[in-house]
Amino acid sequence: MGMNVSPAGAGSEPDVLVDINTTPLIDVMLVLLIMLIITIPIQMHAVKMDLPVGNPPPAAQPRVVQINVGSDGALTWNGAPVAGRDDLERHMAQVAAQSEQPEIHLLPDKRSPYSAVAGVLAAAQREGATKIGLVGNEQYVQ
Secondary structure, three states: OEEEOOOHHHOOOOOOEEEOOOHHHHHHHHHHHHHHHHHOOOOOOOOOOOOOOOOOOOOOOOOEEEEEEOOOOOEEEOOEEOOOHHHHHHHHHHHHHOOOOOEEEEEEOOOOOHHHHHHHHHHHHHHOOOOEEEOOHHHHOO
């Protein structure tokens, strides 16, 4: 703690100005910070991985089944007409029974009824066909 005294010849009592000396506080803080940094263990963030060696096998193209829904609601399975709901479910059951299911690409016509498209999706769900997707969505962009 320091004291600041004004000159004695002013004739009045000198004003005492008391300021705290912050230099020792800063020194103590820096010493504590250095001690903290030294005591923290160094963390090694390494993950061991067994990576494959050599060239990867060529990716096989997935098998694709194309289902088209016409403007009148008529269905075709890879270009062959589907007789009805029972025939569609039989095809879906064959797809679902395979260990590696082919991808089912559903391509509805822009003017096809919603009930026909929903029927195909419901048949796929009932029979357990999981790889199904809608294609040709660009025809709906206006």
